[in-house]
Amino acid sequence: MGFTRVDGVLHAEQCSLDDLAQKFSTPLYVYSKATLQQNYLDLDQAFDFIDHQICFAVKSNSNLAVLRVLAKLGSGFDIVTGGELARVLAAGGDPSKIVFSGLGKTEADITKALEVGIACFNVESYAELDRIEKVAARLGQQAPISLRVNPDVDAKTHPYISTGLKENKFGIPSDVVFETYQYAATLPHLDIIGIDCHIGSQLTETQPFEDALDRVIQMIEHLKGLGIQLKHIDIGGGLGVRYQDETPPSFSEYANSMRPALEKLGLKVYMEPGRSISALAGVLLTQVDLLKPTNHRNFAIVDAAMNDMIRPSLYEAWMDIQSVNHNTQVESKSWDIVGAICETGDFLGKQRELALTAGDYLAVMGAGAYGFVMSSNYNSRGRAAEIMVDGEQAHVIRERETIESLWENEHLLPEG
Numbered sequence: 001m002g003f004t005r006v007d008g009v010l011h012a013e014q015c016s017l018d019d020l021a022q023k024f025s026t027p028l029y030v031y032s033k034a035t036l037q038q039n040y041l042d043l044d045q046a047f048d049f050i051d052h053q054i055c056f057a058v059k060s061n062s063n064l065a066v067l068r069v070l071a072k073l074g075s076g077f078d079i080v081t082g083g084e085l086a087r088v089l090a091a092g093g094d095p096s097k098i099v100f101s102g103l104g105k106t107e108a109d110i111t112k113a114l115e116v117g118i119a120c121f122n123v124e125s126y127a128e129l130d131r132i133e134k135v136a137a138r139l140g141q142q143a144p145i146s147l148r149v150n151p152d153v154d155a156k157t158h159p160y161i162s163t164g165l166k167e168n169k170f171g172i173p174s175d176v177v178f179e180t181y182q183y184a185a186t187l188p189h190l191d192i193i194g195i196d197c198h199i200g201s202q203l204t205e206t207q208p209f210e211d212a213l214d215r216v217i218q219m220i221e222h223l224k225g226l227g228i229q230l231k232h233i234d235i236g237g238g239l240g241v242r243y244q245d246e247t248p249p250s251f252s253e254y255a256n257s258m259r260p261a262l263e264k265l266g267l268k269v270y271m272e273p274g275r276s277i278s279a280l281a282g283v284l285l286t287q288v289d290l291l292k293p294t295n296h297r298n299f300a301i302v303d304a305a306m307n308d309m310i311r312p313s314l315y316e317a318w319m320d321i322q323s324v325n326h327n328t329q330v331e332s333k334s335w336d337i338v339g340a341i342c343e344t345g346d347f348l349g350k351q352r353e354l355a356l357t358a359g360d361y362l363a364v365m366g367a368g369a370y371g372f373v374m375s376s377n378y379n380s381r382g383r384a385a386e387i388m389v390d391g392e393q394a395h396v397i398r399e400r401e402t403i404e405s406l407w408e409n410e411h412l413l414p415e416g
């Protein structure tokens with residue numbers, strides 16, 4: 001959609017990525033505003049059949065400009081820290097459309113969230129119920145809560161991004177869901193309004209979503225019998241995208257797979273998508289610095305590294321790597337695209353068939369989610385700049401970090 005080739009050169013909307021790389025230098029994250037908007041609108045439309053609220057998962061891409069674009073379309077936000085809450089507010093997001101997930105909310109985070117009036121806390125433990133009760137009592141408020149339940153469904157995704165199994169740390173285990181709701185009902189400063197579940201990320205089938213929904217609906221029915229009436233169901237995030245040859249459901253297939261059950265239930269639907277909105281709206285541009293062919297492997301050392309994009313190193317994630325310009329000077333061969341960090345795990349892609357010369361630009365596709373947000377300063381590398389393209393315009397939405405800024409908060413010991 002937003003990333004196409006024009007005369008062989010990869011473009012973001014109407015901007016040549018070759019021009020952007022030269023102008024702003026690399027490594028460089030480039031987002032397409034139109035793609036971001038289209039993804040949001042397509043998902044929103046797919047759920048037209050029911051009262052719903054999309055809460056974009058801020059963890060997938062938290063740049064203020066990205067959040068602002070989505071806020072303007074009516075998006076709410078799924079946050080997991082006080083830091084993400086502050087970002088959403090700074091970007092002009094509507095606090096009444098925020099759901100607060102995560103299993104370790106601090107008292108300070110809860111206080112701030114109650115002060116600004118968020119939609120709901122997704123609670124994951126007894127201890128957290130007590131903590132929210134305490135803060136709400138202090139503020140003289142009733143905190144809107146839902147319980148994040150663990151439906152024990154296999155999301156069939158990478159174990160590090162699977163969250164709905166018994167052995168995962170997330171959610172209230174299904175065997176204690178009812179007693180936890182009943183306990184919550186005894187706390188005077190909590191207002192029980194919903195139920196929530198998120199079973200994992202990068203799901204490429206609808207079945208696990210349907211299975212989880214079935215289990216959650218059974219819980220909702222049982223809760224009614226206990227006198228606990230809910231107003232909403234939060235179906236989490238997790239819809240996958242195509243990085244390689246996956247065939248994830250489209251937004252409408254995803255929505256339609258749950259439609260009969262949701263319509264019958266009749267509650268308002270919240271959802272927390274991250275990747276499905278932001279991943280394909282971004283690329284990471286990098287320049288080939290040095291070529292190092294050996295008898296065993298050919299290495300292309302590029303100026304982006306695992307500190308800029310950790311997904312391949314951390315999850316062995318396969319991300320598509322394309323030449324920005326077709327290189328017609330040399331034959332293609334199999335290259336390992338690696339960073340210059342002193343770790344064997346520092347690679348962006350292995351055994352990729354590419355025609356490469358030092359100086360060429362490469363684009364790591366699908367880098368709009370869990371890309372920049374997971375970057376670090378490992379090896380004292382400043383983090384990349386971020387650009388958002390809007391038609392023919394390219395806007396800097398985050399400056400490249402200067403080296404000096406890396407030790408801004410450091411102090412030497414007193415001398416002597």
Ligand code: LLP
Nearest residue numbers: 057101198201202237238272273274275370
């Ligand atoms: N809601 C909750 C409670 C979550 O934990 C997550 C993601 C989401 C929503 C958004 O899920 P999405 O729609 O983006 O799949 N860094 C990993 C992904 C970690 C996902 C963590 N939780 C990666 O790069 O694949």
